[in-house]
Amino acid sequence: MKISESDLIINPDGSIYHLNLLPEDVADTVITVGDPDRVGEVSKYFDKVDYKKGKREFITHTGYVGSKRVTVLSTGIGTDNIDIVFNELDALVNVDFKTREIKPNFKSLNIIRIGTSGAVQPDIPMGTILASSYGLGMDALMNYYIQEISEDEKSLKDDISAHFGHLGAIKPYLTGASSSLIDTIGKDLPKGITITAPGFYAPQGRLVRAKNAVPDFIKLINSFRSNQHRITNLEMETAGIYALAKVLGHQALSINAILASRVNFEFSKEPNKIVESAIKLVLERI
Known part of the structure; x- marks a missing residue:
């Protein structure tokens, strides 16, 4: 079953609607923080930062702590934003954006707030x-x-x-x-x-x-x-x-x-x- 364009909105550049991320942008370990300014306070301790992206209150940095790839992402305040962030994180790793179908091999993320x-x-x-x-x-x-x-x-x-x-x-x-x-x-x-x-x-x-x-x-x-x-x-x-x-x-x-x-x-x-x-x-x- 294909997921409709109105249920899962994908931007023209292939990124997901709110987070503005591509599937390859998300590490298997994700740290969430509420305050967008706190993202940099986490990533400053990374050994390497691959990229920084942002849209609205959703700021994302992905890089490495030692050999471990880590994403840090701001959610903003409240569970209404958590609804957006978690559904879009899941779609990024478990939905094929080209076919709009759920991937056969499920990926489980480790998410630490x-x-x-x-x-x-x-x-x-x-x-x-x-x-x-x-x-x-x-x-x-x-x-x-x-x-x-x-x-x-x-x-x-x-x-x-x-x-x-x-x-x-x-x-x-x-x-x-x-x-x-x-x-x-x-x-x-x-x-x-x-x-x-x-x-x-x-x-x-x-x-x-x-x-x-x-x-x-x-x-x-x-x-x-x-x-x-x-x-x-x-x-x-x-x-x-x-x-x-x-x-x-x-x-x-x-x-x-x-x-x-x-x-x-x-x-x-x-x-x-x-x-x-x-x-x-x-x-x-x-």
Whole structure:
């Protein structure tokens, strides 16, 4: 079956619509960052940069760390952008752009997010580098995809749904990290459930001028327990990354640079230093 021109848009130069990349531009290991300016902060540690491309908020550098080919790509903010990035990354490696047919030999990418986040537990200090064991989505992205989850994921999701059930319209979705990546890139790092919110202010419990519909949201989050599991941090992409990676057959891990303590109402005075530590850790381990 051919994929239609309106379902998969290919630019006149043969690149994919939003990312502006050709199939040969993508390495098997992909690092995603939210901020376009952070792409260069990662690639400056590459031993060699083959090329740099960009369109809109999607900036891509591909090169080598030692003998390993690596792509670093900015996604922008939010799971709406993750929907674009992950579907287009998958198409670049698993769809023949000339025939518009799915390739017979499937390729699975290793995708590592390096992002910033706020801790919701008092024992997680600013400066922590944390690996997300699960991504818990409070957004609506996975209402539009069919997702199969494991028994462990279902059991934990049921406990989470019970905890947040009084919120009504919010229907959380849950996906675990890649076991292979969490055992390698995420080894010996603190771990926990990462909440992905559909916004930065009220959806993350922040109060500026507009009134919050969910009072004491941070207390609600950090009071959740299910056996050894607890919610550790809050951001805007991880759950979408984990869910779409699983749907599409890729391996994903989110590494979080903790810049804020939401329970202590503090923000780091050295955020760039913390992010740099996370970047160096990932590049050393890939």
